[in-house]
Amino acid sequence: MAVNYLYSTQFCFDVIANLPYDLIAFGWIKDSNINSALYVLGLTRTVKMIRVVWVLVYFRKQEQKLHAGFACMWFSLACPHGTPESCLSPSWVSGSTDPSVVSVPALVSNGEWTCSEWSIYVQSLYWTVTTMTTTGYGDITAKNDGERVFALFTMIIGVLFYAYVSGLF
Template identity: 30%
Template sequence: MYVMRMLDPNSRWKEAWDLIQALAILLASIEIPVRIAFQPELTGWHLTAEAIVTVLFLADVGLNFFTAVPHRNRLITDRRYVARTYLKTWFVPDLLAALPLFLLPGVWEAGRMVKTLHLLHLNRLLKLTRVVHNIVDWQRHQLINAGIFRLVFVGFGILLIAHWIACGWILIGGVGPTAGDLDTYVDALYWTITTLTTVGYGDITPDGRWEKLYTMMVMVAGVGCYGYVIGNIASMLANLDLVRSAQLKKIDQVDALLKYRRVPPMLRQEVKDYYEHVFESHATPQDEALLAELPLALR
């Protein structure tokens, strides 16, 4: 009897599989809101695409029961432990995202088919939480600068949220008659950006009750989002190079002390040059303290 061996989560094959899953859900997170907003007529291509995504997601659920679990710098391959860990963590959202809801009885009936099926796609977005977790975990293992990664990650997240809000604005009829779907989407995205950034030029305004309620919710969210983004960008830019930031802070402190002691400018510059030379050619006490925490085998 063949028993599938446990998979290494850090293997190239598993990383490639996770990348395919990430691309599938990221594309779905962009495409599903568009389908809900514009509600195009369904074709055989839609059914084929849904079947492919369902197979991919169900296969991922199965593979996770055969993927070793990292724990304290080692991989645990005990099948019961792996299954128990997966069932307690990502099994429920993964399974819900993989369910082929488009095959439910009555979904394809005339008159109800289009609206119902497009809304049933929303369960796919549950997979997005797992993808975010995998991307953050991948960043830690690839040793990518955390500041740069966070900057790109937050930027993409803002664009994705703006895309969702724009599609919601289209769905409730916030955009008037336009030349085509592309113009409709551009107008909706334009309204979203101006509202989220609290600019609000006023050339696109809500008319009905639902549009006004939707606008108020977006405006409230925009105030919080704007403050969060600005604060995080400032923090991320300041922390792109933590070592250099600490060095500059040290030099500024020394320079402030020399100014207070009324040291001549030439001597102050020589002291600053000395510190620059030390920082470039020697490890700082902070560096040595960090390395001292490592075991001898890793120093």
């Protein structure tokens, strides 16, 4: 790993960005020419901005990994074994249009709930968090309890991350 890093272009940029330019500038320039030394130090700050490029590349790679991971988890909730036969019937993959999945009047039969209290709680929490996080009700929506719990987890993590980042600035 270290040998690969030594031969990469990133190593060259890191060496340039981490040189002690202040010591070099003050060592080469005489005391009478302090303005030149300060000018050289100002230029070195622009060289250190090279790090920003590598940070952006790093975050872009991490974002792609997160997208792939969440997509795999979301799909595995709908199709646990990865085959069309294993897809759960009320799922976004199967394209179910069953109105009882999200319609509250369809969940009530003769004044009694037709689903468990857990399912009612998950549906209510899913609707509340989806509304509050302003992610909307797009093309791909959770249609069973497993998908709803995963979507809730994802939205809450997203909100916490946003709150943390906005709290830093």
